[in-house]
Amino acid sequence: MNLKELAASLNLSPTTVSRALNGYPEVRAETRARVLEAAEAANYRPNSRARRLAMGRSMAIGHVISLSEEAQMINPIFADFLAGAGEVYAREGYDLVLSIVPQDQEAAAYRQLAASGSVDGLMIQAPRCQEPRLPLLKELGLPFIVHGRTDTASDHPWLDIANRSAFKQATNFLLDLGHRRIALVNGLEQFDYAARRRRGYLEALEARGIAPDPAIMRGAEMTESYGYASAAEFLDSDDPPTAFLASSILPAIGIRRAAGERGLRLGRDVSVIAHDDVLSYLYNDGDGPAFTATRSPIRKAGQRCAELLIAQIGAPGGAPVQELWQVELTVGRTTGPCPAT
Amino acid sequence: MNLKELAASLNLSPTTVSRALNGYPEVRAETRARVLEAAEAANYRPNSRARRLAMGRSMAIGHVISLSEEAQMINPIFADFLAGAGEVYAREGYDLVLSIVPQDQEAAAYRQLAASGSVDGLMIQAPRCQEPRLPLLKELGLPFIVHGRTDTASDHPWLDIANRSAFKQATNFLLDLGHRRIALVNGLEQFDYAARRRRGYLEALEARGIAPDPAIMRGAEMTESYGYASAAEFLDSDDPPTAFLASSILPAIGIRRAAGERGLRLGRDVSVIAHDDVLSYLYNDGDGPAFTATRSPIRKAGQRCAELLIAQIGAPGGAPVQELWQVELTVGRTTGPCPAT
DNA sequence: AGATTGGCCCAAAGCGCTTTGGACATGGGC
DNA sequence: GCCCATGTCCAAAGCGCTTTGGGCCAATCT
Numbered sequence: 001m002n003l004k005e006l007a008a009s010l011n012l013s014p015t016t017v018s019r020a021l022n023g024y025p026e027v028r029a030e031t032r033a034r035v036l037e038a039a040e041a042a043n044y045r046p047n048s049r050a051r052r053l054a055m056g057r058s059m060a061i062g063h064v065i066s067l068s069e070e071a072q073m074i075n076p077i078f079a080d081f082l083a084g085a086g087e088v089y090a091r092e093g094y095d096l097v098l099s100i101v102p103q104d105q106e107a108a109a110y111r112q113l114a115a116s117g118s119v120d121g122l123m124i125q126a127p128r129c130q131e132p133r134l135p136l137l138k139e140l141g142l143p144f145i146v147h148g149r150t151d152t153a154s155d156h157p158w159l160d161i162a163n164r165s166a167f168k169q170a171t172n173f174l175l176d177l178g179h180r181r182i183a184l185v186n187g188l189e190q191f192d193y194a195a196r197r198r199r200g201y202l203e204a205l206e207a208r209g210i211a212p213d214p215a216i217m218r219g220a221e222m223t224e225s226y227g228y229a230s231a232a233e234f235l236d237s238d239d240p241p242t243a244f245l246a247s248s249i250l251p252a253i254g255i256r257r258a259a260g261e262r263g264l265r266l267g268r269d270v271s272v273i274a275h276d277d278v279l280s281y282l283y284n285d286g287d288g289p290a291f292t293a294t295r296s297p298i299r300k301a302g303q304r305c306a307e308l309l310i311a312q313i314g315a316p317g318g319a320p321v322q323e324l325w326q327v328e329l330t331v332g333r334t335t336g337p338c339p340a341t
Numbered sequence: 342m343n344l345k346e347l348a349a350s351l352n353l354s355p356t357t358v359s360r361a362l363n364g365y366p367e368v369r370a371e372t373r374a375r376v377l378e379a380a381e382a383a384n385y386r387p388n389s390r391a392r393r394l395a396m397g398r399s400m401a402i403g404h405v406i407s408l409s410e411e412a413q414m415i416n417p418i419f420a421d422f423l424a425g426a427g428e429v430y431a432r433e434g435y436d437l438v439l440s441i442v443p444q445d446q447e448a449a450a451y452r453q454l455a456a457s458g459s460v461d462g463l464m465i466q467a468p469r470c471q472e473p474r475l476p477l478l479k480e481l482g483l484p485f486i487v488h489g490r491t492d493t494a495s496d497h498p499w500l501d502i503a504n505r506s507a508f509k510q511a512t513n514f515l516l517d518l519g520h521r522r523i524a525l526v527n528g529l530e531q532f533d534y535a536a537r538r539r540r541g542y543l544e545a546l547e548a549r550g551i552a553p554d555p556a557i558m559r560g561a562e563m564t565e566s567y568g569y570a571s572a573a574e575f576l577d578s579d580d581p582p583t584a585f586l587a588s589s590i591l592p593a594i595g596i597r598r599a600a601g602e603r604g605l606r607l608g609r610d611v612s613v614i615a616h617d618d619v620l621s622y623l624y625n626d627g628d629g630p631a632f633t634a635t636r637s638p639i640r641k642a643g644q645r646c647a648e649l650l651i652a653q654i655g656a657p658g659g660a661p662v663q664e665l666w667q668v669e670l671t672v673g674r675t676t677g678p679c680p681a682t
Numbered sequence: 683a684g685a686t687t688g689g690c691c692c693a694a695a696g697c698g699c700t701t702t703g704g705a706c707a708t709g710g711g712c
Numbered sequence: 713g714c715c716c717a718t719g720t721c722c723a724a725a726g727c728g729c730t731t732t733g734g735g736c737c738a739a740t741c742t
Contacts, residue, residue, distance in 0.1 A: 002728060013692045018730060028690060045456035049399060050728030053390040053697050060438075067424070076622050079420035083408070086441025090450070095459065096439045097401075100427025109431070115386035118436065223622045224594070250622060253565070253594060260601040281417050281564045281591060343698060354722045359700060369720060391698030394727050 001042045010038055021046070060095035061085075061309060062119035064110055068103035075222075076250070077298055078125060080279050081147065084302025085123060092310050094120075107136055114140040121313045123147070123305060129192050143316060145309045147301060148192050157312060157320040159305050163193050166294040166327035167200030167245065170273045173292075173329060174243045175208055178338035179271060181216070183241035185230050185251050189219035197247060197275070216241050227254025235262055235270075242338050243271040249282045252291055256334075271335040290332035296325060342383045351379055362387070401436035402426075402650060403460035405451055409444035416563075417591070418639055419466060421620050422488065425643025426464060433651050435461075448477055455481040462654045464488070464646060470533050484657060486650045488642060489533050498653060498661040500646050504534050507635040507668035508541030508586065511614045514633075514670060515584045516549055519679035520612060522557070524582035526571050526592050530560035538588060538616070557582050568595025576603055576611075583679050584612040590623045593632055597675075612676040631673035637666060 007014040012035070020027045020035035027035075038044075052058050063085070065078060082096075089096045097119055101109045110133065113119050122144040124133060131150045138156075146158040174182050184201050187194035198219070205212050216234050220226050227246060234241050235258060246252040252274035256266055264270045276284050276293035284291050308321050348355040353376070361368045361376035368376075379385075393399050404426070406419060423437075430437045438460055442450045451474065454460050463485040465474060472491045479497075487499040515523050525542050528535035539560070546553050557575050561567050568587060575582050576599060587593040593615035597607055605611045617625050617634035625632050649662050 003730095004728075014729080015693080015731080016691055019691090022730085026690060031690080043452075043456065045453060046730095047394075047728050048457035048459045049390065049394040049397075050697090051457075051730080053388075053394045053699085054728075054730040056390075056697065056730095058390060065424075065427070067428075076417055076420060076620075079417060082439070083406075083441055086406070086439060087408075090440060090442045090446075096441070098423070098427060098437045098439050099431060100424055100437070101431045105431075111384075112386065115384065116389035116392075118389045221622070223624055225624045256598065256601075260597075279417075281562070283564055283566045344700095345698075355699080356701080356723080357721055360721090363700085367720060372720080387700095388698055391727090392700080394729085395698075395700040397700095397727065 001044050002047060003044075006035075006039060006042060006044050009042075010035060018046075058095075058118055058120050059093060060097050060119045061089060061121050061123055061306070062097045062099065062110075062113040063123045063125070064099045064101065064106060064113070065125075066101055066103040066106040066109075075126070076279060077248070077277050080277065080299045081125065081302035081305075083280075084299035084304075085306040086302075088303050088306035088310070092306075094310065106133070110136055110140060114142050121145075121309045123309060127192050128190050129195050131192075143309060143312045145305050145312065145321075147305050149196075150192055151195075154322075155320060157308060157322060159301060159308065159321075159323045159325070160193075161296045161301070161325045161327050163196035163327075164200035164203070166275065166296075166329070167197040168204045169200075169327075169329050170245055170294050171201050171204035172207075173331075174245070174271060174273065174335065175204065175210075177243075177271065177335060179241075179243040180210060180338070181213075181239065181241040182243045182245060183216035183230070183234050184218065185227055185244055185246045185255065186217070186219040187222045187247040194219055194247060201245060222248040222251050224250050224254040224257075227251025228258050229254070231255040231258035232261075235259065235264070241270075243335075244273070246272060246274040249274050249276055249279065249284055249291060249293070252334075253282075266334040267336045269339060271338075273329075273335060276330075284332070290334070292332040292335040293330055294327045295330050296327045301325070342385050343388065344385075347376075347380060347383060347385050350383075351376060399436075399459055399461050400434060401438050401460045402430060402462050402464055402647070403438045403440065403451075403454040404464045404466070405440045405442065405447060405454070406466075407442055407444040407447040407450070416467070417620060418589070418618050421618065421640045422466065422643035422646075424621075425640035425645075426647040427643075429644050429647035429651070433647075435651065447474070451477055451481065455483050462486075462650045464650060468533050469531050470536050472533075484650060484653045486646050486653065486662075488646050490537075491533055492536075495663075496661060498649060498663060500642060500649065500662075500664045500666070501534075502637045502642070502666045502668050504537035504668075505541035505544070507616065507637075507670070508538040509545045510541075510668075510670050511586055511635050512542050512545035514672075515586070515612060515614065515676065516545065516551075518584075518612065518676060520582075520584040521551060521679070522554070522580065522582040523584045523586060524557035524571070524575050525559065526568055526585055526587045526596065527558070527560040528563050528588040535560055535588060542586060563589040563592050565591050565595040565598075568592025569599050570595070572596040572599035573602075576600065576605070582611075584676075585614070587613060587615040590615050590617055590620065590625055590632060590634070593675075594623075607675040608677045610680060612679075614670075614676060617671075625673070631675070633673040633676040634671055635668045636671050637668045642666070 003014045007017040017035050020032040086096050099109045122142050124146040127146050127148045127150050129151045137144050149160045189195050218230050244255050255272055259270050266272050274291045274293050276295040278297035344355045348358040358376050361373040427437050440450045463483055465487040468487050468489045468491050470492045478485050490501045530536050559571050585596050596613055600611050607613055615632045615634050617636040619638035
């Protein structure tokens with residue numbers, strides 16, 4: 001059933017039917033009702049291919065996820081972000097077009113989406129400190145928003161959390177508990193968020209005159225086994241840390257495992273603070289693990305980014321929206337005073 | 342730059358340029374080369390909206406993920422499946438259209454994708470025992486493939502792993518180690534895979550004349566905290582199990598935490614077998630946790646499903662492909678003989 | 683009364699491709 | 713020398729919508 005047939009069955013022109021369905025005013029109320037009813041009855045849905053062509057818009061947002069040697073995996077954090085954004089897209093009538101490509105085809109994927117007009121906007125995740133996609137995005141001329149920031153001054157829309165201050169705060173919290181040897185189990189520090197967290201950690205140490213020790217600072221893909229391996233190595237060293245700062249709940253779980261194997265209890269023998277993206281399947285609350293955590297729901301970020309992007313597509317021009325979200329430190333059961341030596 | 346302009350710049354007709362670009366034979370080799378070169382130089386990419394309309398195909402596959410009360414989360418398993426499928430789509434020139442909707446809009450989402458012609462095929466994940474989407478899918482008439490099976494006899498394409506036999510095998514393995522009280526920490530048993538796993542578990546028990554105890558059998562969304570809570574409760578009961586069967590690594594991690602808190606060591610005091618979907622960020626190998634596991638990479642399943650679906654779209658008709666993958670039990674360090682009482 | 687407005691509707695022109703149905707040479711076979 | 717196959721190209725007709733630019737008539741204004 002297409003528009004022409006529907007129009008014929010109503011003895012109306014396609015023009016009128018189209019207008020009735022799309023809410024234009026120049027159609028009598030009675031006629032509109034008749035059209036809507038017939039469309040409903042026939043289960044008519046305008047052909048999106050034709051619609052997109054005629055309107056010159058795709059009603060779709062592109063997400064590109066690139067898999068590299070280092071990050072072979074689809075980051076679990078992406079998934080929750082996607083869920084948040086996806087909810088908004090569905091509500092607003094946008095499609096979500098997801099491109100999953102090898103990293104060396106990342107630029108090509110963006111070009112393809114833009115040049116072929118498959119999407120009306122792009123969602124950019126996990127920017128690096130020096131983000132090579134930025135010049136590309138300017139060139140493409142599509143609306144976009146970055147979840148996160150970059151080193152360089154930016155005049156594009158972004159949304160980020162206060163990573164530096166969160167980790168500074170977390171480090172200070174541990175310092176206040178008497179910990180002096182604090183390990184950093186960070187994400188890949190080529191990513192801006194990880195670099196900022198490291199900076200916050202270093203600033204806090206420096207403010208107390210503590211020299212950072214590279215031997216207990218690390219950055220890698222945030223998996224459980226990475227957290228485990230790092231903690232195992234640190235704890236077995238001559239000068240083990242008494243506290244850990246982890247960039248995600250996943251490595252924190254690994255740290256807990258390593259500690260457990262060594263008979264160490266979190267919050268008593270070893271303290272751990274994790275950044276908690278509030279991943280839905282790693283619920284960290286209530287009766288749960290209750291990691292002390294810097295917490296910021298990644299899913300909410302996805303929602304908000306989607307809203308901002310859609311707003312920008314709807315009304316281009318204007319100053320780029322830039323939102324910085326503060327992060328709360330919630331105290332759980334994995335931190336405690338530094339044990340006496 | 343569109344086709345007409347490109348053609349004009351080459352003193353050719355749009356017809357010829359289109360044919361040259363799309364590899365049709367009726368174009369001189371020299372002309373084709375000229376066209377390709379010019380297209381490359383101009384960074385020309387055919388407008389996908391127009392292309393889709395003209396071809397009557399969308400070159401896109403739809404995935405619908407519905408969030409319900411019980412499953413508010415985007416399942417981490419979906420993410421890896423998506424990654425696998427996405428790789429194949431990218432390689433084959435298909436877009437991945439992801440709809441994330443509240444469960445009560447699930448059917449509407451499928452209808453919308455189909456009736457508006459946004460996609461050429463549908464990927465169905467996580468079928469329930471009595472899957473309400475199946476009649477809907479038949480009605481829609483789009484090619485689709487189900488990752489998993491259903492109770493009812495089916496004449497549609499699917500790909501599944503041997504869940505029942507895997508869990509039967511795992512249960513037998515524990516029984517052979519002398520365990521008699523084995524807890525089941527399953528996924529939501531409205532889903533077919535979980536029901537089958539339960540059946541495998543029950544069959545193995547029955548074969549040894551052991552009556553299953555509902556008090557240590559459970560099914561829910563497979564989170565870490567679910568595994569933790571279940572294990573905590575079971576272990577603190579009057580008649581605690583000596584072994585656990587978990588439907589995913591995530592609850593298994595929770596079980597490990599509960600055991601650890603109680604001073605119990607996995608593989609010695611308590612045995613655990615998990616089903617391992619080989620989620621990339623929960624790597625279970627090498628130096629890692631090495632859960633004894635029934636293992637089947639969900640990502641590979643995603644790849645294969647995508648391949649099968651695309652093949653079906655390319656050549657409709659023919660008998661539906663149905664693939665059943667066997668699952669290997671890999672012995673890790675979380676299982677051991679039942680401790681003497 | 684004639685002129686003007688506004689409400690309602692329609693015909694037709696795109697949107698930028700692909701594809702059908704030729705057109706026009708050229709060359710080989712008889 | 714004629715015919716037909718072959719190679720190469722093009723004009724034009726869609727694909728199914730949206731949107732522009734009227735047309736017509738009843739209601740309102742002067």
